[in-house]
Amino acid sequence: MKKDKNLRWLATTKExxxxxLQITSTTKGKDSLQLPDIQVLLYAIKTMDYDNKTKFPKQQDLGNELGITARRISMAVTKLQKLGFFTKVKKEAKTYYVNPFYFYIGDYRDLHHxxxxxxxLRPDVKKEDDAFNNPNYPEMSI
Structure with a gap:
């Protein structure tokens, strides 16, 4: 794994x-993304490593850094998991795996892996949602 200090680029998808944009502009209520949710998402992306993992500090510390309450951090993490932006990594405290269909770091050849x-980690992902079924997506060799 490369050292994080050399990390300067990440990829995102139009999806x-x-x-x-859709969640922030057209969705109302508890499923809409509010500013604190976006702040937590951006923090996760900013701290993501080459394995697409991010580790959050204590909620109080993260809240102090972002200027929001620990309770709001907890709510944002729950919402972002529900919406599929990242998911909890079992057996690794405070560690989350960022959805590589949306954001990833590394070579595009690592994307399939x-x-x-x-x-x-998310068996609820349906086969038709798999980006690699797209005929316009290049084949990847492992």
Whole structure:
């Protein structure tokens, strides 16, 4: 794994941007993304490593850094998981796996492997939602 200090680039997809725009502009109520949710999402992306994992500090510390309450941090994390932006990594405290269909770090050749990990962590992902079924998406060799 490369050192994080050399990390300068990440990739995102149009689907991620479309999803965020749609959720912030057309959705009302508890499923809409509010500013604190977006702050937590951006923090997760900013701290993501080459394995697409992010580790959050204590909610109080993260709240102090972002200027929001620990309770609001908890609510944002729950909402972002529900919406599929990231999911909890079992056996790793405060660690989340960022959905590589939306955001990833590393070579595009690693994307298929990262997506396979995502599907294992999130078995609720349906086959028709799999980006690799898209005929316009290039084949990847492992």
């Amino acid at each position: 991620a941007i479309t999803q965020i 990262k997506y396979e990990i995502w599907k294992k």
